[in-house]
Amino acid sequence: MLCVQLTIFTWTTIKHRRTSEDLEVTPAMLKDFQEAGYVVVRNMLSAPEVEKLKREFEENDEFKKHTFNINDGEHAKMMQVCWNYPGNDVSGMVARSEKYAGTCEKLMGGEIYHYHSKVMKKEALSGGRICWHQDYGYWYKSGNLFPDMINIFTALDPCTRENGCLQVLEGSHKCGRIDHAPVGGQVGADLERVEQLLKKLEHHYVEMQPGDAIIFHCNLLHVSSKNTSPHRRWAFANAYNMARNNSVVDHHHPKYNKLHKVPNSAILECQNTDLSGKGFLDNTKADWYDPEAEKDE
Numbered sequence: 001m002l003c004v005q006l007t008i009f010t011w012t013t014i015k016h017r018r019t020s021e022d023l024e025v026t027p028a029m030l031k032d033f034q035e036a037g038y039v040v041v042r043n044m045l046s047a048p049e050v051e052k053l054k055r056e057f058e059e060n061d062e063f064k065k066h067t068f069n070i071n072d073g074e075h076a077k078m079m080q081v082c083w084n085y086p087g088n089d090v091s092g093m094v095a096r097s098e099k100y101a102g103t104c105e106k107l108m109g110g111e112i113y114h115y116h117s118k119v120m121k122k123e124a125l126s127g128g129r130i131c132w133h134q135d136y137g138y139w140y141k142s143g144n145l146f147p148d149m150i151n152i153f154t155a156l157d158p159c160t161r162e163n164g165c166l167q168v169l170e171g172s173h174k175c176g177r178i179d180h181a182p183v184g185g186q187v188g189a190d191l192e193r194v195e196q197l198l199k200k201l202e203h204h205y206v207e208m209q210p211g212d213a214i215i216f217h218c219n220l221l222h223v224s225s226k227n228t229s230p231h232r233r234w235a236f237a238n239a240y241n242m243a244r245n246n247s248v249v250d251h252h253h254p255k256y257n258k259l260h261k262v263p264n265s266a267i268l269e270c271q272n273t274d275l276s277g278k279g280f281l282d283n284t285k286a287d288w289y290d291p292e293a294e295k296d297e
């Protein structure tokens with residue numbers, strides 16, 4: 001029996017709430033993205049899509065094998081697994097889907113390519129914080145000349161204040177790139193600047209249900225707190241660069257390579273579990289490698 005599922009997508013900034021029957025980038029959605037620096041899309045992934053993706057991350061040993069820790073400077077750690085090429089498994093189908101890659105192309109106004117994907121794992125009662133930063137604070141240093149980069153962060157588990165949901169400073173992408181420097185085991189935005197911006201801009205906790213996603217500009221300031229709850233908080237993040245912004249230096253993420261988009265139906269149809277060619281990051285070779293993060297407290 002063919003089961004057709006109708007998904008109602010709701011996209012919203014925290015202030016504006018709108019609903020559409022398909023994930024269409026309307027002029028209003030584009031305007032909100034450009035003004036706020038982000039939009040939240042409810043049901044970006046359907047429940048069966050989330051379950052399938054989560055199962056792959058939980059059960060495929062390759063994801064476990066490449067997982068590493070990020071210190072938060074406050075005796076807690078967050079776990080991450082990161083790869084450079086989307087590949088042909090279900091996580092690759094999501095990253096290459098029309099609703100992910102196609103939506104980002106429409107929001108950015110041109111061709112994009114896959115820069116990397118990662119699973120951000122905050123375990124119950126232990127997952128560490130991520131300091132205030134702009135993604136472009138890092139990506140600038142990798143020879144990406146323009147802030148023409150975008151990130152989609154999708155909840156795999158409920159993301160709440162208690163388990164360390166993403167927090168954003170609305171409109172902060174308009175500040176341009178802020179200096180970033182090492183803080184604890186991470187690299188973060190200049191905190192004096194962030195303090196000043198906190199007085200001027202709205203600070204939102206982006207609470208999400210599994211399958212909801214926030215799509216945000218690479219200069220949007222964001223942060224997340226330690227997971228103090230008994231509930232795990234895993235999220236899937238996909239970063240894209242614009243083809244015309246191809247990095248001018250070799251670094252640990254890829255230069256332009258064509259992203260082969262697939263229809264949204266490919267996510268549930270995908271049966272492939274072979275992860276070869278994804279280019280998992282060997283954290284010991286990355287410029288942010290922190291050997292301290294691998295030690296037990």
Ligand SMILES: O=C(O)CCC(=O)C(=O)O
Pocket residue numbers: 120130135153164165166222223224235237
């Ligand atoms: O997973 C988190 O809490 C933070 C993720 C993040 O900041 C990022 O992907 O840039």
